[in-house]
Amino acid sequence: MKIAVIGGTGLIGSQVVKDLNAAGHQAVPHSQSTGVDVVSGKGVDEAVQGAEVVVNLTNSPTFDDASPAFFRASMDNLLAAAQRAGTGHFVILSIVGADRVPGLDYYRAKVLQEEILRDGPVPYSIVRATQFMEFMEAVLSWTASDDSVRLPATPIQPIAAKDVAAAVADVAVGPPLNGIRNIGGPEVFPLDELGRLTLAHKGDARTVVTDPGAGMFAAVEGDVLTDLDAHLAPTRYADWLS
Numbered sequence: 615m616k617i618a619v620i621g622g623t624g625l626i627g628s629q630v631v632k633d634l635n636a637a638g639h640q641a642v643p644h645s646q647s648t649g650v651d652v653v654s655g656k657g658v659d660e661a662v663q664g665a666e667v668v669v670n671l672t673n674s675p676t677f678d679d680a681s682p683a684f685f686r687a688s689m690d691n692l693l694a695a696a697q698r699a700g701t702g703h704f705v706i707l708s709i710v711g712a713d714r715v716p717g718l719d720y721y722r723a724k725v726l727q728e729e730i731l732r733d734g735p736v737p738y739s740i741v742r743a744t745q746f747m748e749f750m751e752a753v754l755s756w757t758a759s760d761d762s763v764r765l766p767a768t769p770i771q772p773i774a775a776k777d778v779a780a781a782v783a784d785v786a787v788g789p790p791l792n793g794i795r796n797i798g799g800p801e802v803f804p805l806d807e808l809g810r811l812t813l814a815h816k817g818d819a820r821t822v823v824t825d826p827g828a829g830m831f832a833a834v835e836g837d838v839l840t841d842l843d844a845h846l847a848p849t850r851y852a853d854w855l856s
Contacts, residue, residue, distance in 0.1 A: 617641045617786055618662045620652060620692060621671035625748060626707060629779035630669060630786070639787065645672075652688035658695045667703040668696045668736075669786050674723060677830075681723035689730040697735045703790045704736040707782055710744045710771075710796050710841050717833035728794075737790035743778045744771040744798040744839060747854050750812050753805070757828045762821045763813070764828035765806040771840040772808065773799035774854050777847030796844035801851060805831055808851070815855045 617634055621627045622643025634641035642665075644650040650657040652672050662668050670692055674681035696704055708724050715721040731738045750772070757764040781797045803811070809822040826832060831839075 615639050615666045615787065616664055617667040617669060618644060618665035619669045619671065620644050620650065620661060621673065622669075623647055624671060624673070625746075625775050626779050626782065627669075627671040629776055630671065630783050633779055633783040634786065637783070637787070652691055653684060655691040655695075658691050659698065662692070662695045662699045662701060665696075665699060665701055667705065667786050668692065668701050669705045669782065671707055671782070674720065677720040679719045681720050682726050685723050685727040686730065689727055689734070693730070693734040693736055701736055703786070704731060704734070704738045705782065705786050706731055706738075706740055707778070708740055708742045708794075709839075710742045710798060710844065711834075711838035712742070714838035715834050718830065737792060739785045739788075739791040740794045741778075741782050741785050742794055742796045743781070744773050744841070744844070746775050746778065747772045747799070747849075747851060748775050750808065753829065753831070754809055754812065756830065757825070758820070760820075762823050763809055764823045764825035765809045766826045766828055766832050766834075767804040767806050767824055768831040768834045769802050769837040769840050770805045770808055770831075771798045771802045771842075772851050772854075773797065773847050774849040777849050781845065781847070796841045798841050798844040798846055799851065800846050800848065802837070802840050802842070803851070811851065812855065
């Protein structure tokens, strides 16, 4: 089938395109670099024309209170174009527990994106993933100093980007869920412990200090970012590190 992958040149999107094409489908990547602007609508109709499935993996350029406006404009433009094109399935990637972290602007924006899709005119699927292993470097940088990194003990269930992409590709070629599929890594770690494992593997001598108020994940209460009943991916964190 022909599948338009919007945001198809990014971390997840490029792998989704690769997986779909390897399976014999015609997956076409679209992004700003290919002339598609989901906020203004430029190139959107052309991108989805003839596509049986649209996979939207675009992301807000910021994680602050400007992110809802991005998802509102991009989803409105993409859904309208998909409806005009007669697309039968629209897929987005969201976050496990996004609806349970009201203190984070970006998570509220992702919930808005889900709501727009559910209320829209096209049959849909929402894939919610736990936190990407590839994001640990950024998480460590947020609260790092010369000799330490401060992290809360928030439970995290890291999943490899390649496993996320495989799950998105699998959902894209199936019938619309008209609902949510949760996917997650096979293990749960306190974030501070995950930081220690990461630094030790890199030979980084900095100390991880457990600080409940440090960084973005300080706004997360309990284990809402984990789901052991999700579809569990195979890649373990230690194997990914190595």
